[in-house]
Amino acid sequence: MNTLAEAVVDLEAIAGNVRAITSVTGTDLMAVVKADGFGHGAVQVARAALRAGATWLGVTSAAEALTLRAAGVTAPTLSWLHRPTDDFGKLINAGVDVGVSTTTHLHSVVDAAHLLGVPAMVQLKADTGLSRNGAAGDDWPELVGWARKYEREGGIRVRGVWSHLIDADLPGTPELNRQVATFEEALRIARSAGLDPDLVHLANSAAALSAPRTRFDLCRIGIALYGVDPFGASGPGEFGLQAAMTLRTSVVNVKRVPAGTGVSYGPEHVTDAPTTLALLPLGYADGLPRVTGGRAAVWLGGRRCPIVGRIAMDQCVVDAGDLPVTIGDPVVVFGPGEGDQNPPTVVEWARWADTNPHEILTGIGPRVARDHLHERARIS
Known part of the structure; x- marks a missing residue:
């Protein structure tokens, strides 16, 4: 582990973001803690979010879900990306909801449930235009039909119906409205087949904050949970994240x-x-995108100093001008703040790298130590 660098995670900021988002949406929130909590630490973020009022957790894989359970986090959790050959029995035993997008996956989940003698909790995903996971076209009625059959037989309980938006950055656009209409039709088909899901969810961070029609029963909060304004503001933005x-x-x-x-x-x-x-012991193996050499800056000696030359695997060089810099001086690569008179933000680093803040945060390498502030008693 690179002990010369650390990512300091303020869990009170996580909790505050949950409260700020809930004040806008008025709904339950699913805290998305995939990819080790966007690099912040999934278990620690999950506990902070639950403490602040989040009611669900969202992860990508069975491994991520089971990591939470192994840490004693028992809150309702949805895991949504699997191979049909995965051991669904482990998820069922752990009380994790399984996201299901194909009949192939559904059959595998039911087989595992039959072996255990208990029903599996599933949430069916409709593809409303993203063309990734989820069932679309004629596949959706087929999936719904099989799900209703298995539910009647006691193999599963369809707890949720959900989908994912293409781009919610511009609420009220024709594309967003079309997706919502497609989702509402998918929901109508599910209910017409006899399904009665407890949870209906579509909104991501941007939609949750700006498009009330997308909120339904639950909003899935990813990037906003970590304090990044989904509309591109470098600082807190209008939502106070x-x-x-x-x-x-x-x-x-x-x-x-x-x-x-x-x-x-x-x-x-x-x-x-x-x-x-000034030489810094951070490079692209630690999450500093190589392409940002000559574009990015860090906070050193009370001002922004540019990174010059190519960023290497383990280190980079900063031009400190005539600052009286000495070995051991502290450097902030990014953090809270806004404007040129503060340390750079992760949004600025994303712009310098021509990517999104998600990639910057999840790219902070495992040899960078994580230091969690305000970590409290466990909440399951």
């Missing part, structure tokens, strides 16, 4: 160099004046 992660390190070497000094591989950067170069 607080960034939960601060990535920080310290200077491990300092060099005063003359003009004309090449920096890092290539070199792609050559100093145009005498300057001070």
